[in-house]
Every structure is written in structure tokens, then in C-alpha cells.
Amino acid sequence: MPLHPAAPDDQGGLLDAFEQVVQAIVDLGWACREEDFEKPTECPGWTVKDHMVKVVATEKAFAALPREPHGPANRAEVRNEFNRMVDLEVAARRQWTGRSVISELADFHQHRMSQLRSLDVDLDTEIAGFFRERTTFGDQLRAQITETWVHEQDVRTALDRPGNLDSPAAAVFTAAIVAALPLVAVRDAGIEPGSAVVLDVTGPVLARGGARVVEGPDGRPVGEALFSGQDPEAGEPLDVTTIQLTTEALTRRAAGRRTRDEIHFTILGDESVGHRILDALDVLGPAAS
Numbered sequence: 001m002p003l004h005p006a007a008p009d010d011q012g013g014l015l016d017a018f019e020q021v022v023q024a025i026v027d028l029g030w031a032c033r034e035e036d037f038e039k040p041t042e043c044p045g046w047t048v049k050d051h052m053v054k055v056v057a058t059e060k061a062f063a064a065l066p067r068e069p070h071g072p073a074n075r076a077e078v079r080n081e082f083n084r085m086v087d088l089e090v091a092a093r094r095q096w097t098g099r100s101v102i103s104e105l106a107d108f109h110q111h112r113m114s115q116l117r118s119l120d121v122d123l124d125t126e127i128a129g130f131f132r133e134r135t136t137f138g139d140q141l142r143a144q145i146t147e148t149w150v151h152e153q154d155v156r157t158a159l160d161r162p163g164n165l166d167s168p169a170a171a172v173f174t175a176a177i178v179a180a181l182p183l184v185a186v187r188d189a190g191i192e193p194g195s196a197v198v199l200d201v202t203g204p205v206l207a208r209g210g211a212r213v214v215e216g217p218d219g220r221p222v223g224e225a226l227f228s229g230q231d232p233e234a235g236e237p238l239d240v241t242t243i244q245l246t247t248e249a250l251t252r253r254a255a256g257r258r259t260r261d262e263i264h265f266t267i268l269g270d271e272s273v274g275h276r277i278l279d280a281l282d283v284l285g286p287a288a289s
Helices: 011-030 034-038 048-062 081-092 100-118 137-159 168-188 247-254 271-280
Strands: 126-128 132-136 197-203 206-215 221-226 240-246 266-267
Touching: 011 048, 011 100, 011 137, 011 168, 034 048, 034 100, 048 100, 048 137, 132 137, 137 168, 137 240, 137 247, 168 197, 168 206, 168 221, 168 247, 197 247, 197 271, 221 266, 240 247, 240 271, 266 271
Parallel strands: 197 240
Antiparallel strands: 126 132, 197 206, 206 221, 240 266
16 A cells, blocks of 8 residues: 555654644644634534543543543533543533643643653553453554544644644554555445445545455455555456545545535546445544544
């Protein structure tokens, strides 16, 4: 999967990416006027300040630090226990000034990065996730980078301050979405065997990757990673559909912030296949809100 700039794949590079994306949110916060913190974002019901609370609340939860006293929940319905916890953290800071929230994030971020860099772990070390499921330090770190990157872009969009679209976190995010395409094509978009789809991300992060759908041993469709749009085994051409879109459009769609009709894209090939993929591409929405 060609990607430029390449996503970091070593522990130091991933930690640097996480440090940079959180610091970007801190820097945006310091530049805000108090009224800016209350601006609505593309995440329904969430303000700029709420996104900043989400970042620090999540990090404190994974660091096993005490939570703020709970206030009433922000939303009447939540998807899972993690989102319920976040809503309560947001509600607990409802009366805080934006400066107070960004000060909390800035102070904790420095402490958290020192803690993460001193851990005696590597990327393959098994750890407990938020729900006590087993994961690895590397997978958890990548998940935190992608989620925090989405919140950074939520804040930037609300403040009309675009930027950081070529950052290491942007590359980690893009790589994650392209890697998920084989599963999305079969499970969510229902693409038939004999078809292939290619995501051509035109920048600032440049990426090209995709999936071909074949018939598995049990007769069910199976998605396989694809780069060139050509069957690497038989050499037979596939019915290939290419979707071209920018890093910003990919971020907004894959995070569930905008629908297919609200982003700009170009489809080369079967429009129906392209539309089904784009409609199914909301792969981070529940986790990142």
C-alpha cells in the first residue's frame, strides 16, 4: 500500500505522532477566544470544548486516574459504556471555561507522554483495553492516534482553521482506513466476487490501496487486499472501480462526520460500487464521537 508520507510503524515514531496530534489540539485551544470553545462541530451535539474534554478524559481513563465527579449525561442515548463514561466526563466540565479545559489537557499531556515513553513495553506487549479486553500496546496506540486525529480535525473544521493534513497522525489514520477496505467491501458494502475497489487518496497524504472480492471455500465472498487493481495470482483483469478523494474528504467520511453527498469525490468505473463503498466507509464514527 503506497503511502506518502509513510505512517510511522516503530514505537518512537508512533509516540511522536500521538504527542504531536494532542499538542496540535492544545495549540488550537490556546488560540481560542472563550466563545470559540462553544462553537458546534460536525459531531452532533458536541462543541469544540467537548472534543477537548474527550481527549483528556480518554487519556486519563487509560492511565487509570480518578474521574471528575459526574454530572448529568450529555446525551440521552449512548452506544456503549465507553461513550457513556465520556458523556459523563463532558457533563462534569460543562461549567468549566474553555481555558480551564485546555489547561487541564496541556498539563496532563506532558505528564502522559513522559509516562508512555517510560513504560517497559514494546508494540507487541499485551495490555488490557478499556473494556478489559486483551489488545497490544501498538494497537491501542494506533487507535488513540486515529481517534485523536479525528477530534483535531473536528476542532479545526469548527474553527475554520484547516491544517495538519500531512501530519504523521494523518498518515496513521489514512493507513488504517485503507487497511480496513477489504472488510468494508464485503461486510458492509456487499460487493460481489469478481469486483475490486481502489481508494486513491490524492493528498496531502497520498495513498493508493484497495480490495478485491473473491469467492471463499465456503462460497461466501471474501475481501483481499489489492494494490494494482489486477488479480495477483491468475493475472486476469477484475472489474475495478476507483474512488478518488482528498485526505480531508476521507477523514470526514470515514469518521462519520459527513455523508457521501456532503464530500467531493470522483468515481472511475462502476458508480454503484463506488457509492456503496462510500456509504459503508463510516468505519470510525462510533469510536470517535
